[in-house]
Amino acid sequence: MVINLPRRETAAKKTGDRLEISPLELQGLLQNNDHALSALISNAASWEPFAWKGNDLSAPMRALWVAESRGLLAKRGNRAVDVSIADIAADINAYLVSVGKAPTSQQAVHTNLGKAALYVQAALGVSLVPNKAAMTVRFVDEYETAENIEKYFNEISGKLQKIGSQIKHAESCGYDVSHVLKAAEDKTQVKLLAGTAS
Numbered sequence: 286m287v288i289n290l291p292r293r294e295t296a297a298k299k300t301g302d303r304l305e306i307s308p309l310e311l312q313g314l315l316q317n318n319d320h321a322l323s324a325l326i327s328n329a330a331s332w333e334p335f336a337w338k339g340n341d342l343s344a345p346m347r348a349l350w351v352a353e354s355r356g357l358l359a360k361r362g363n364r365a366v367d368v369s370i371a372d373i374a375a376d377i378n379a380y381l382v383s384v385g386k387a388p389t390s391q392q393a394v395h396t397n398l399g400k401a402a403l404y405v406q407a408a409l410g411v412s413l414v415p416n417k418a419a420m421t422v423r424f425v426d427e428y429e430t431a432e433n434i435e436k437y438f439n440e441i442s443g444k445l446q447k448i449g450s451q452i453k454h455a456e457s458c459g460y461d462v463s464h465v466l467k468a469a470e471d472k473t474q475v476k477l478l479a480g481t482a483s
Contacts, residue, residue: 300407301332311409315358322358322405323350335404344393345400349413351376352398352422357413364428367421370394391420398422448477 304325306314314321327336327346336346349357354376355368370391378388398415402422405411412425425433438445455462470476 300404301326301329301335302408303410304329304332304408306409311411315411319358320350320353322409322411323353326404326408329408332404332408344389345397345404347377347380348373348394348397349401349405352401357422357424360426363426365423365426367416367419367423370398370415370420370422373398373422395420452477 326332351373374391374394402413415422
């Protein structure tokens, strides 16, 4: 006989909640604190289950902290720097061995940096890129952000034009599609507005 165990409709959360910090405050912290990301997340009560494992930082947070120690938030000129995952793994392994724990692989560190990237995106709205091919991680800088926005816009511009024509159609006919636009905004954090033809 198979036992029936409890289940629920929604899966367990993979990240904590968005932290209430203004962009201006965050910008100041990123410029003046080498461990701004890990400090904000590890000190937030809502992030405790993700940031800590007993008395130690969780593996993703440990990888983030060491990456920050290695210069993740530093810039060369106005560009972000790539931090070697091999260097991060070496520092983590030195720590693990010093406390009597088994060392970890570079692949595990890459995976943990991927989780840390999810954490900082959810908590603070900023992006990290762990690059498996190059085995590096970097903070996404202003130039890369602009390039990404342009690339993603180019990928969807045709669909956005179709959405725009449908919004204009709804306005012209007096159809109420505000609930659809609100749902899209809630899901994507992007507000859709009909523009004038140029």
